[in-house]
Amino acid sequence: MKKIYYFMMLIIAVNHTACKNDEFFKLEFPPQPLIISVDNLDQAVGGVYYAMMANEGQLSTFDNLAVYAAAVSDEGAFISTAGNLTPVRELYDRSNSFENERMTWAFIPAYDVIRHANIWINNIDKDVYAKLDGQTRIPPLKGELYFLRAYNYWTLVKLYHPPYQKGGDNTFKGVPFVMSGVPADLNEAITAPAGTTEEIYQQIKKDLIEAKKLLPEDPLRAGGTN
Known part of the structure; x- marks a missing residue:
């Protein structure tokens, strides 16, 4: 009987201590918001550039688009040494029937950039950062x-869609059209x-019209990420 009594008292003590600890951490150490200053937002935009420019690896929107552009031009298709790493002739003839790694390496960071840009634009539109100092920098x-x-x-659209035809048929569906941030789950x-x-x-x-309205004529004078 004494063992049962001591066991019950131990459970009560543990539960009581756990509740107090939960309350302590909740009240004393709340999670900090990701953006607490305009400098942080500036750094976040810099991170979007970083995502586009290779992430210290081969996943680069800019570099792989340049390789693809060269491959589909006369410059790449008729140079005898071209094509060791990239099937330039297949790209030039628009006849590649397999997944091209250069296009994939551009696709992945492009959507990384688009998703993050969507998040920050949406947050700014919702005045999430309206109380931060330095509003003129936003x-x-x-x-x-x-x-x-x-x-x-x-x-x-250059990699996966046919050229835009003014007044023509532009109904081809290719890449995902994503105007929201991080998907809620894998299915989304x-x-x-x-x-x-x-x-x-x-x-x-x-x-681009919105960017032109918001970007300063003299970016060096205005400061900021770029």
Whole structure:
């Protein structure tokens, strides 16, 4: 009987201590927000550039688009030494029937940039950072995010869509048209609806117009990420 009594008292003591500890950590050490200053937001935009420019590896929107552009031109297709690492002739003839790693290496970071740009633009629109000091620095940063989203959609549409035809048929659906941030789950990530050539080019145009409104004429004088 005494053993049962001591055992019950031990359970009560542990539960009581655990509750107090939970309350202590909840009250004394709340999680800090990711962005607590405009400097942090500036760094976040810098991180979006970093995602586009290779992440210290081969996943680079900029570099792999350049390789692809050279491959589909006369420059790449008719140089005898070209094609050791990239099937330039297949790309030139638009006849590659397999997954091309260069296109994949551009695809992955492009959507990394687009997702992050969506998050920061959405947060700015919702006035999440309205109480931070240095409000005049936020519009140019938002302009950079619009530019980054436009550039990466332009990269994707060049890689995966036929050329835009003014007044023609631009209904081809290729790459996912994503205008929200991080997907809620895997299903949302893999079932994002594809955008038509028309939809994506119109979004690129819209983003570039917004970027032009927000970016300063003299970026060196204004400061900021870029």
